[in-house]
Amino acid sequence: MEIIPGVGVEAVKIGDPRGVVEQKLGPPVHAGTHTRAVYNSVDPMLVVTYDQDDAIELVEVGYGVHDQVFFDGVQLTYRFMDEVMTDLAAKGHLGTPSDIGFDLQAGFAIFSMASLSAHELDPDAPEDDPRHIVEGVGIAPYSYFTDDQPPLNGTAEELEAWLRQRGVLPAES
Template identity: 55%
Template structure:
């Protein structure tokens, strides 16, 4: 699933109305009518709605299948890879970020993160039990200011 930084994905974009999202994607399998709704897509989408029932945040979780079944941007697989490798690949393309407590917020309008529910052995069979490499488990898409709490949007267009 290809992300659109600062905007979402093809199926769900920031500012879409809940009724339009559910017309395209179907009803959520968790959280109907609530602030956060989980949609049964592949990979799974988690959408946060504002009080006016418009999309304010789109999250894409890892599928675990790899390849095209994962979130991508600029030719980089964003999920179900080691987080440090994802960040290094994006930085090599000129994308800048700020670290967060769970990953990196990219100025372009997305964050890559790990809740550490996966461990290095899920990707690398040779990983030892003490291997602390974080696995990228999800991507959040919204304007950088929303992701980071920053006052203004920096420019990040390589």
């Protein structure tokens, strides 16, 4: 499965309403909280986070049983994280470390919940091998993953100023 950074995947995209998603993928197999839903109609599985208006704000894709997640010719999931970051950097895709992986400026994050051991990919790896395997990819605008979040519950003016500062809206004249 190929990701579209900052947008989603072919099946679901940031901003899609819940009704459209469920029309495409069927009902969630695990609804989780009201804002998160797990869909099992594709491999790999999709986890979607909805905002307060029931529109997608984050698409997460886990490693698959049969298929993996790709971007720009690089296999992102079910590989060692350091190898993925080396390949992405070679293609000019930069990121910043997070507590569970890397946030990439293109508009996605790779992460490991440390549920897989290095032995999964390297049978000769020692028991205490610290290498992490990329278990999933989160897709949203880069600002979603950084501290540079829009003002939640802010005024319309605060949100407009935040968008102007980031070049989403033109500067005031």
